[in-house]
Amino acid sequence: MVLRNIQKFGISNSPLTERRIIMIQGLSNFPSSEKLPSDREAIISVLQSPAISKIRCFALGPKGTNIGQACQKWVQNTGIDDKTIIEFGETPEKCLEMARQVQSPDEVAFFWTCAVYYNLFKLFFENPDTLPFFVSYVMLLDEMQLATRQDLVGRVQGDGIPKNWKIASHPSPAPLVRNLGCQVVLVNSNAVAAKSCSAGEIEACITTEMARQIHKLVKLHSFGSPPMVFFGGITAAGAEVIKEVYSSL
Template sequence: MVEDLELHTLGPTGTNCEAAARHWLRSRGADDTRVELHPTLEDAVTAVLADPDRSALLACVVYPDLHNIVFGNLDSLALRDCFVMPTHSMVLASRGGEAPRTVASHAAPVSLIDHMDVRIRLVDSNAQAALDCAAGEVDACVTTSVAAEAAGLTVLKDFGPVPMGFSVHAPHEIEV
């Protein structure tokens, strides 16, 4: 039952996956605090499989290795739902507003800065990119507006929200 379901997804807090997971639970009348965040979706799958009686995975359809997650777990997980919702505004942000030389980004939105002459450091999530920027590990980041604000970053460019697909995968035993 959805009311008892823990939904595992990509963290840390501030990711589009977290927002989508909370939205999906609320839309089914379930408690949106039952979202567990993980450094990668692969880690989230491991957690779901460790507790298959009450866990499911929420993924973003542009996650670079979603195909491996789906086909590598056909015996354990089934695609149960797909939906579209806008992401948080995607932004290029920095600590002080200066032109960046290094930018942290998740692989999915990195093409937003293809036109820039910068060194790109790939990270596991948009929210992690903001944390790394705030910590001074890079000059700027591609992240969500929520993560940029939480990290105290300055928005250099706002790309706006993106209509995005999200998928829910659950063990075969679970009703979703």
């Protein structure tokens, strides 16, 4: 189409024009979802098929994050526990990179994200060869809360905490404490926030109930457990495996 327009309007094939054509022709395309299963039952049938020997899920870690818990529940509900391995990554972007490494013709890799991940739009548009929203799963968030160490509980007066306290938080839920006036230290996940607090690096954290229990922290305030949407994405290699298996069912 570009070449036809150039000929139609008499645009010369100068070096500059040719470079522009190369740039346009080199732009990425989103993958087609044609020949991929689209409904839940069909996806489950494909993933349960013996033609797929292993499923690897990469989720934000360490243990205790909402994304990790949602991934685990999705695996259980899909009935693929026996052949699924869940591995933790430092960030959703790292999880995508880890998923790209899976190239076996009988394996499928999923990288997991969340609807409120603050960089989700960048992950989508900077990786146009992937399908980040291939599956979705709705789960009530594991109770989001503000927590601290047992040895600091005595410094909490009524509903107030010292203003010089530092609070560890993933960037997404950080606005929950914007009115406290405390310094917020950004970390990679809710579980890392709990670990940082437990290690004495900061005084408080925004975390999940599971992470609070793992790191033996004390809950100061509960933000609640609203429903959240989580996404399991697939790479180009994974999409080809799924298409092949789906076509043979």
